[in-house]
Amino acid sequence: MFDSRRLYDGAPAARHVPADQAAVRRSNLGLVLRHLRDAGPRSRARIAQDTGLNKATVSSLVAELSDRRLVTAGDVDRAGSVGRPGVLVHLDGRGVCGIGVELNVDYVAVLVVDLRGEALLERRVACDVPGLGPEGTLDAVAGLVGEGVAAAAARGAVPVGITVAVPGLVRSPGGVATHAPNLGWRDVPVLDGLRARVAGDCPIRVENDANLAVIAEWATGPEARTPDLVHLTGEVGVGCGVIVDGRLLRGAGGLSGEVGHTPLGDPDLLCGCGRRGCWETVVGLTALLRAAADPEDPVHDHGRDLETRLAEIAARADAGHRRTLDALARVGSALGTGAAVLINVLNPRVVLLGGYFAVLGRFLVEPMTAELRARVLAPDLGGARVVLSTLGFSAAVRGGAHVALESVFDDPTLVPADGTAAGP
Template sequence: MGAVTNSLPAGLHTVRRHNAGLVLDAIATRPGISRAGIAARTGLAKATVSGSIDRLVAANLIVDTGPQTRSGRGRRGTGLTLSPSGPHGLGVEIGVDYLATCLVDLAGTTRAHRIRACNNRTRSMRQVMAHVARAVRAALDEAEAMGAPVGGIGIAVPGLVESSGMLRTAPNLGWRDVDVRAELATRVDLADRPIIVGNEANFAATAELLSAESGDLRDFVHITGEIGVGAGIIINGALLAGVHGFSGEIGHVCVDPDGLLCGCGARGCLETMAGQDAIMSNAGVPANGRPPAHLIDTLTERLAHGDPAALDAARTAGRALGIALAALINIIDVPVVVLGGSYGALEPWIGPPILDELATHVISAPWEPPQVLRSQLGAEAAVRGAAAAAVQDILADPENAMASARSAT
C-alpha cells in the first residue's frame, strides 16, 4: 500500500535537514546570493536562513564573501558561496584500458585530474585493485597538499553495480561479484569517508546533470558510447537507478531479432551495431591495439572526408541507436537525449539518423518532439560524475556532514 515514499518517522531534525539542503541548494545554484535572496527563493523566513547559514559556515561548507557589489538603493547583502576549502569529492574510474582519478570541489569545479593508461583486461582483479589503491593514496596525498579535504569518494565501474555497492559483473574486466568498496578499504586507510560505487554510464549522466553548461536540464538520457553502450537516465534531477541499480543497460536492448550474435549470447543487441568495435569494423578502421581516442579521431576524419564506408557505419549506428532510444522514450518518457562519450564527437553524423528514427517510432513525438544534444564533457564525464556524486551526497544532507565536522573538532 505504498502511500508514503519515505517510511522513516519525521521529527524536527528532519525539517532542519531538509531546509539546510534547500539553503545550500540555493547557494549552489546562484553563487554569491545573499541571505535575503535565499529567503526569497526558498520561502523560508529570514531568521531561519540566518541560523542555517551560521551552521553551514561553521561546517566550512559555505563562506561569506563580503558585501555584494550591486547597484541600487538599500543596504547591500553579503555574498555567500560554496566554500573552496570545504569537503571535496574524489572520483575514481576503473576503465577497461585506463585508470582515472579526479578531485572536485563543492562548486563542482575540477581541482585535479589524472589519467593513467593501463590494460586492466589482462590483469587480475587483485592487481588492478592494488593499482587503484595506489592511485587513491596518491590522490589523497595530493589533495592534502592542496589543502583540499576529501569528504567522499565515488568509484565508477564498467559493469552492473547493485545499489548496495556490490559489483555483480564487469564483462570487459572479467570481474564478477566484487565488493569494490571493501577491496579498496582493506588497501587504503579511508578514515570512514563514505564511498559510492556506481556504473560509469550513470556517473557520466550525473556529471552532465551537474555541469554548468547543461544549465537547467533536469530530465534527459545521457548515452555513453565506449566499448560498451550505456545510458544514465535523469528524471527530475535524480538518477533513475531501478530496483537493484542495474538501470540503463541499453547496450543489450534488442534492435534486430535477426541481427548479429552479441558477446552476451543474444542476437541483435544495440552494441552489435552501435558499439565502438562494431562502428570501427563497419567503417573499416583497423583496431590494432591503438587507444580508443585515436580510433575516434581516425573515424571522424574519414567521416569529414566523406568516406562511404565510414558514413554507412555511422548511419547504421545512428539508426540502431534511434530505435533503442525510441524504445526508451516510449517506455519512460524522457525525450531529451544527450550524446556522451565518443558519441559526442560523432553527433554530426549519428544525430540526424537518430532523430529520424525517434520521429517515426516515438508515439508522443508530435506533442513533445525529442531532442538530441551533444555533451560538452569528454571522456572524463564518468570520473567527474563519480567525484561530483560524492560531493552531492554531502550537499544533499549538509546537517550530516556538519555533525561529523563537529565530532572531529
C-alpha cells in the first residue's frame, strides 16, 4: 500500500512500530483515511483486507472517523460480495479544508479545497508583484486568504493549514524567501509577514512553487502516482519539481529545482538573477513575449490576466502569424535542449510541461521533441514521455492546498467530533 508521506519527508512505507496506544490509534486512523482517499470507497471488510487491520479495529476506526465527519456511509457494496454485502465507506471531510496561495510575477492566487478535493474557492488576481514589493504583496495575499476563509465558512468548513508558493529559493522551516530574482526579493520573511496579517492560528507554511506544482501533479494530475516525474513550470521564471522513486527531491539544503538558472541560454542576455546566459532567458515567458511582440504590444501588459495574453499569442499562431510561430519554435527548441539534460541525468518516466508551456504546448512539443531526440543519449528518450499538464496555472496552489490537508491525514484527531479544526 502506498504511503504519500514518503513524498514529503522520505518516510518509509506505512508500518507499525511499538508506540503508546493513542499514537497507534492515530496512526491507524490516518491509515484508513489515506486508503479511502487513494483507493476510493470501500466496505469495512475490504478496508480490513487491504490494510491488514482486523475487522473489529476497522469498524471502530470508521466509527470514530464518522464522528469527526471525515467519512460517511454510502451505497451497499454488491460487487464481488459473498454473503451479506457491506456498506461502502466514503471519504467525506466537508468540514475541513486546505488553502493554497501563490504569488508570482504577474499575479497572486488562492485555492480552497476540502478533504475530498472539491474546490470551495479559486481566484487569481492580475498584479505587478515586483512593483508592489514584499509589503504590498503580502497585504494582497492576506486579503485573498481572508476571502478563502470566508468562502470556507460559508460552506461550513474550517481551514487546517495554509501553504504559500513562492517562485525562488525558499527555506521552508523559517518561511523565508531567500532569493526570488524575478520578484526582486531577498531574505523576505514571508511566514512572519503573513502571521502578522492573517487572523487566527491556522498553521502557515511557505514552499517553492515548482515543488508544490509537482506535488499537485503527483497527487491529482493525469500522471498521478508516477514514481519518477519531472515537472517544468513555465512562468517568467522557469522552475523544476522532481519526484524520484515517489519522493520529492529537495536537495541537501532544500533549495533544488532552479533549472532556469542553468547556463543554457544566450550568454548576451541578462537574467533577472543578475547573471547572463541563464536558460530562462530563452524559454521563460519574458523571452517568448520579447520574441513574439514589440514592447508596446498589449501582450506585455502585466495588468492584464496572463491567460488572456496567452490566448492572444495562441490566436496569432493559429492565424499563421510568422513572428509568433517563429518565436514559439525557438522556445520549443530551447526547451528541448534543457529538458534533454534533465532526462540524461534523471531518467524520468514523464516530463510534464506546466504553466505557459502547457497552455501553448501544441506549438512547443514538436520542436522540443526534435531537440530531445537529437540530444538524449538513451534510445527512445530513455522511456520518457512529454506530457502537457492539465492543471495549468493552478498547479502550485493545488499542491499547496494538498500539503495543507496532509496534517489531517497524518492525524485525523486534529478534527474533533463537531468537525471544527482543533489546530496543530
